[in-house]
Amino acid sequence: MDRLDRMKLFTRVVERRSLSAAAADLALARSTATEAIKTLEADLGTRLLERTTRHVAPTLDGEAFYRRCLIILGEFEEASSAFRDTEPRGLLRIDAHPLLTHIFILPRLPEFLTRYPHLDLHIGQGDRLVDLVREGVDCVIRAGAQPDSGLIMRRLTTIKETTCASPAYLKRHGTPDTPDDLGGHVCAGFVSSRTGTTLPLEFMQKGKLREVHLPSRVTANNSDSVTELARLGFGLIQAPRYRLQRDFDNGSLVEILSKYPPSPTQLSALYPQNRHLSPRLRVFLDWVSGIFAGSEI
Numbered sequence: 001m002d003r004l005d006r007m008k009l010f011t012r013v014v015e016r017r018s019l020s021a022a023a024a025d026l027a028l029a030r031s032t033a034t035e036a037i038k039t040l041e042a043d044l045g046t047r048l049l050e051r052t053t054r055h056v057a058p059t060l061d062g063e064a065f066y067r068r069c070l071i072i073l074g075e076f077e078e079a080s081s082a083f084r085d086t087e088p089r090g091l092l093r094i095d096a097h098p099l100l101t102h103i104f105i106l107p108r109l110p111e112f113l114t115r116y117p118h119l120d121l122h123i124g125q126g127d128r129l130v131d132l133v134r135e136g137v138d139c140v141i142r143a144g145a146q147p148d149s150g151l152i153m154r155r156l157t158t159i160k161e162t163t164c165a166s167p168a169y170l171k172r173h174g175t176p177d178t179p180d181d182l183g184g185h186v187c188a189g190f191v192s193s194r195t196g197t198t199l200p201l202e203f204m205q206k207g208k209l210r211e212v213h214l215p216s217r218v219t220a221n222n223s224d225s226v227t228e229l230a231r232l233g234f235g236l237i238q239a240p241r242y243r244l245q246r247d248f249d250n251g252s253l254v255e256i257l258s259k260y261p262p263s264p265t266q267l268s269a270l271y272p273q274n275r276h277l278s279p280r281l282r283v284f285l286d287w288v289s290g291i292f293a294g295s296e297i
Helices: 003-016 019-025 030-044 060-081 098-115 167-173 223-231 241-250 279-292
Strands: 049-051 056-058 090-096 119-125 139-143 151-159 161-165 201-205 208-212 237-240 254-256 265-272
Touching: 003 019, 003 030, 003 060, 019 030, 056 060, 090 098, 090 279, 098 119, 098 241, 098 279, 139 279, 151 279, 161 167, 161 201, 161 241, 167 254, 223 237, 223 241, 237 241, 241 254, 265 279
Parallel strands: 090 119, 090 139
Antiparallel strands: 049 056, 139 265, 151 265, 161 237, 161 254, 201 208
């Protein structure tokens, strides 16, 4: 292993906070990774990492060296790409909501992997916040406003939202004609993982966005669970229309207040800004942007 490879390993250890995880990411034996870090520290004449039984963290010198490594590795990758075959290869890790993945990404995946035969893909699925650098994820696809996380955001499309409830719920509580008729109604509350609060319902009314806070007997922080609560009659929900189309078709949910839609939600791809954009991530971003290009879902 040359010095450049040791620098790559070191940056991965810092990002993963684990020597074992970094070694696995780079397909190295743990003993090989341990020896490489010792060699790097000996060459530099300083300790780069503090090791405990639970995690690994950079020393002050290690933090400074990590920042320099990112610059050096990025410049090397950019310079070398001009002189060699830059066909994407290796493992790309992404994370996206399961239903969005199933409807939009998986059907087109064969053409992507056929186009890039040396590329492998791991797809994580969920709503939770992901620490991309710490968890070794290259890119996440998320809906809604994103916190100022230092990530680079690439807008993909906008998502139509709608309001609905089960037939049984509407039979008990009545079907509102306008947002003004929502007195006495309840919602199956969606709790934001970012704020820990139940999100209000939104309606475009007379050209303005109106928020309505309804009581919730049951709340959840997972969108699939909230949809199931609505099917069971626990109240109104608002969700992307594409996620509810099957429910509308089979009658388990009924769309209401269609003249007063919620504001559309932005769908974005997010990736770390402190790492050189690899060929595999670049082609994935271009491909997934093409799936949603010029459309609202």
